[in-house]
Amino acid sequence: MLELRSAHTDSPTGVGHEAYELIREIYPLCRSITGEGVRDTLRSVQRRIPLTIVEVPCGTHVFDWTVPPEWNIRDAYIKNRSGERIVDFRQCNLHVMSYSAPVHRTMTLGELKPHLFTIPEHPEWIPYRTSYYQENWGFCLSQKQLSQLTDGEYEVCIDSTFTPSGTLTYGECYLPGATEEEVLVSTHICHPSLCNDNLSGISVAAMLAKTMAQRERRYSYRFLFIPTTIGSITWLATHEDVVHRVKHGLVLTGLGDRGKVTYKKSRRGVAEIDRVMSHVLKHSGQDHVVVDFIPYGYDERQYCSPAFDLPVGVIMRTPHGAYPEYHTSADNLDLIDPQSLAGAYDHCLIAFDVLEQNGVYQNLNPKCEPRLGKRGLYRSIAGQQEKQNRELAILWVLNLSDGTHSLLDIADRSGRSFEEIRQAADALTACGLLKNAGR
Amino acid sequence: MLELRSAHTDSPTGVGHEAYELIREIYPLCRSITGEGVRDTLRSVQRRIPLTIVEVPCGTHVFDWTVPPEWNIRDAYIKNRSGERIVDFRQCNLHVMSYSAPVHRTMTLGELKPHLFTIPEHPEWIPYRTSYYQENWGFCLSQKQLSQLTDGEYEVCIDSTFTPSGTLTYGECYLPGATEEEVLVSTHICHPSLCNDNLSGISVAAMLAKTMAQRERRYSYRFLFIPTTIGSITWLATHEDVVHRVKHGLVLTGLGDRGKVTYKKSRRGVAEIDRVMSHVLKHSGQDHVVVDFIPYGYDERQYCSPAFDLPVGVIMRTPHGAYPEYHTSADNLDLIDPQSLAGAYDHCLIAFDVLEQNGVYQNLNPKCEPRLGKRGLYRSIAGQQEKQNRELAILWVLNLSDGTHSLLDIADRSGRSFEEIRQAADALTACGLLKNAGR
């Protein structure tokens, strides 16, 4: 059986290296749900794809939420009595809890401790912590650093600002297709120096957008680069009029590690994207997992909220929380590799192929089988087995193209790959035995 | 995950002992489908719960059946030539086949033998036999007793009476609720000195009625204590106008032995009671079995007959016929224990809790997730895992409360216990994010 391969995939390994380079470029930036780090990140993406950078004023009401003040940070440290920066934001932006309020004073270790976060079971790693919606400040450091702190006074400084007149920034790459019906691809951009979560999603989304921009498209494609939760809520709240156009969607996250691919179904569970991704992974010949929707995870939580219930699933490798490096400084450039990124890119692109090409066809000779031999579609001497696979695909398409089965239905029922079935449909259409009956 | 426990279960072991004491009290009585033994039994129950004792005249036509003459028995024996009572009703009421016609004469062992029943494979045990609708008489005795009978003549006496002007007696405890919609609980009362079948059912039903009488009830509850088959037929025939109110039902039987709990589904198979009992048992943390309906067993045969097709299942421990003591003198006070009775009581009460509390809710903020943090329903610092279970239950309720999913649907889809989901729904309702959308 033909393995599913994207006809247009040009050297997936090349794509993997390109994606990895983007990650390496934006890894040092201090991103959060707002601020300059996000803007710098989007500018890097914009150098690769036609990206619109959108600014939404802080204080904007978006459903039950309000866009928070823009947060920026210049510097942060803890200095010991000798004036040494023993915890230094310049060395690693994870050292500061995201959205920390400004602070600058001297305090005892006892006063400081409630603001310190570590991972005792991984004494070398720095954790990642945020406090977006409750004012607070904190430092994240390794357990090893913490254990070296002696009693005494420390100079504590977080040079951050909240700007109520600022904006929330997100990026959108909209590629119009033959119809207004959309494929939505969403990835979050709010994590600082963490590679798998979420730079892998940003880079694979950028590579997909770059490829799709060069193709003829039946569907329109919308790639969203947004801060998680508040970003998708903001986009949904400001685009209620176009939400209904989203016919299929994928949230991209955690695609760079070396684990097998996981597809998490949309809330609907039987949406076309759910069937397509299950089909693509099944026929990829690679180990994978398909899991049911749960209302926890990434921005699918918003896309799949009950009033929208969009057919949006999630593609990832090892699920968040299921690898020890998750939300720690160990989610770094070593955790990910170009091959993993390229594999994820490939699965998505093949899924787009299936979405683009899927359709319902009508057998124009539905009474008994047509004569395939005279049309060059059948062995002339019965008993030869060589062309049997192709013939079987043709027979399946003829048998089930009664106006109710899509090509994907036929592929799934026959157990053959979509690619085989589509090729059969093309051959039958070319010789006038089949016609597209619409979607 | 929270185990399902009834909020109102006061010391289930105490309930088990109370149930066991009731069984000990009524164990000696000679019950049949009619007669004084039934009345005495119901009077014992009546001392514990508000029970109406109903008398239905013999000869009453009930669908295809006629209430048979009332049967009573004073004494019965087989005497040998020395005048010794070698089989004696006063020692064990199982010795007489239930509904035996009166007989008093001397006969040879050869004449007597067709009227003697034993269990050869359990030579110490006395079997239980009945002949309600075909006039006959007989003695049940142990194989050991039978083997000691020598040829010769015996005085055979059964001092029983059939009273065509008598009545059939059953008990009913009706607890009105906020609606006329009913939960029916039915148990049979026609077996003589047999503990598991059926005194366990009587006692657990009595304990449930006692508890439910003290609660606020959305549903009305009807507890029926009836002779098997003719009793349920009589009740159905005389209550055709209220049968439609029965929305859920359970037949209680064989709940005292030490086997795992078995739930037998209603004829419908997907009734709410079927889903509730499956859920309750699954989340009980205890070994159990759920089996499909078959039209054989206890009074569910009548409740689930095609013209009624009531959603009535059966809760039992080891199914009838599947334990060797079934319908023998070994189904005695040693076969059952208070813990088993209490466990069965607990499962039923939790099922009632679920029925009472189940409902469909509407998410009042269905566009994206609401801000849970400002309502105290979410961790303020992301990355802490402690409260995640509660949050997940809340997210499930929000996500699926679209007016089509009941709390039980949400519990089953999420794999979480009904109790967790209900608590989440309560918390969301309390802060105005959810409202009850009716049943």
Next chain:
Amino acid sequence: MLELRSAHTDSPTGVGHEAYELIREIYPLCRSITGEGVRDTLRSVQRRIPLTIVEVPCGTHVFDWTVPPEWNIRDAYIKNRSGERIVDFRQCNLHVMSYSAPVHRTMTLGELKPHLFTIPEHPEWIPYRTSYYQENWGFCLSQKQLSQLTDGEYEVCIDSTFTPSGTLTYGECYLPGATEEEVLVSTHICHPSLCNDNLSGISVAAMLAKTMAQRERRYSYRFLFIPTTIGSITWLATHEDVVHRVKHGLVLTGLGDRGKVTYKKSRRGVAEIDRVMSHVLKHSGQDHVVVDFIPYGYDERQYCSPAFDLPVGVIMRTPHGAYPEYHTSADNLDLIDPQSLAGAYDHCLIAFDVLEQNGVYQNLNPKCEPRLGKRGLYRSIAGQQEKQNRELAILWVLNLSDGTHSLLDIADRSGRSFEEIRQAADALTACGLLKNAGR
């Protein structure tokens, strides 16, 4: 539980021998999709059952096809320089590729070779090849024969004729029943000296027709003996007005080998014939397989084409292609045996019994159970287990005969055999508790 046996099966072994004798008689004939071999075969069948032999003019347009010229062959050989027939049609009709064009000339081994077919992995066997719709000629021979051919010249002769004014021949045995609704039984007749594929199908079909001709029939039965593909297409094209009468159908093929029985479902997958055959095989007590429809195989390809979508399945033993002797000279009289033929016959006949007797019944006493005891349908002394199976079947029929369940539905849901359920329905009908509610 009762095994399913046909009440009317007279000595299935006798039938097996009779079927085997028919095969032995027609084995030597050189059949193809047209020609004298087919006519001779049908005449043999006609001596056993009331068969109409139908001739359809060559050139007739049947949907996308045209009936091809009639092909006949008198002789064929390859002679070496000594004039010896080293490949001789008279010895085995498989030696000539079916529908070979006439040829008579001398050629080198090099010229001859593209027209020679062997089976290298079975050097003693002769393959079976056809080229119906592309003019060609060829010889099939054993690898051993081929290896003995030395370079040099050979006299090659195929004394065949194409007759455009001829006919395509098929046989039809139509047995009218109480209704015009039909059971279609189809078997192909176009293979030369091959026993399992397809003489076994011809012989079992003939035996079934012989038996059914002697029975009272609710359904009409139509047995078709047709050349594969062009035959079923021709029949469908010339009977479009009666096709809708076909309510159930079976294609018979490969029934004589010693493998287990395989039932291949119709395209619908849940047609009554699919359920009946699955039931019959399950309750046969014999190893068997039920497989899903695929649009490849025998004439079910045409019957199940989308515009017809007839409920026609396939009964066979080892599927075509799954035994090495398939389409070789080793598919001979040794490959098959009378017991296998008789077993297949029996399964079909029992399936016809089920189809004939299946129906929906109405419980006339649907409120509670009726009193079975007074009607002789229930044990008088409870506790005896002997008659319990019969009683259970009776209770199932009463419980599910609500006007929506057929006897087959009841048999499948209860896990009991159709025969048990039908007997229970008969007993209940006899005493007025049940009535046939139509189909």
